[in-house]
Amino acid sequence: MISIDRFLSDEQDPKAVEKVIGKLNDLLTTGEEILYLAVQKKPAVNLLPDSIAVTNKRIFYCEPGNLGLTMNFKDISLKNIKEVSFKEELFGSKFICVPQTGENIVTEFIPKTQARKLYQAANEQLETHKALLKEKQDEENKAAAAASYVAPQSFAEMEPVETPEIKEPEPIQIAEVIEEPEDETTLKLRKLKTLYDKHLITQEEYEAKKANILDSL
Structure with missing residues (x-):
């Protein structure tokens, strides 16, 4: 059984941690371990908080x-997972997980200290995973290159090759393409829109600022 003591370092709710750890213990695969656990703390009633756990393989x-x-x-x-991020707000922080496909997964009211450590743990595992994938891809590329390598023939083995007549290539006309720069309003x-997509501003802030920009035309 996993000890819950090391998951109470940042004022996590002990009851929530105990319940989650007890269940997660049965879901972990071989070689998988929980690295950090954050527990939601809602500003009003916090009887049934959500939790987020980062392992070396997944985010729960x-x-x-x-x-x-x-x-x-x-x-x-x-x-x-494409990337993770967090945004500090008045009541705690939002933890944002951006998947390779589909919508972002956003969890609100994570205590700020827990959100920072949650992000740190998740981001470190993502970077490690990406490095391992790159290393594996490099090894596969080297193996493919070695398999397709053909040893050069000696001069004695080479058959004479007639030199073809070289024709002057016809000049290629390239049409000049001029891109018009985007105007300041665009x-x-x-x-x-980028700030809104990354959940750095609310929809209300987005609509208000958009209206201001359009009114200035």
Whole structure:
């Protein structure tokens, strides 16, 4: 059984940690271990907080169900995650997981210290996973190159080859393409949309700033 003591270093709810760890212990695969556990802390009633656990293989989302009598688990493998981030707010932080495909997974009200350490643990595992994938790909490329290598023939083995007549290539006309630079308003709208897509501003802030930009035309 996994000890919960090391997951209580940043004021996590002991009852929530005990319940989650007890369930997660049965879900871990061979060689998989929990690296960090963050527990939601809602500003008002915090009886049934959600939890997020980072392992060396996955990110688990743990949500209480049936008034706390059951626990719902969802997980996403590191290979299916594009990036993670967090955004500090007035009441805790948002932890954002961006999958390779599909919508972002956003969890609110994570205590700020826990959100920072959650991000650090998840990001480190992502970087390690990407490095291992690159190393594997490099090895496969080297193996493929070695398999396709053909040893050069000696001069004695080579058959004489007639030198073909070399014709002067016809000049190629290249049409000049002139790209018109985007105007300042378009650039502002593009940057504003990027901030909204990354959950760095709310929809209300996005709509208000967009209206301001359009009004200035």
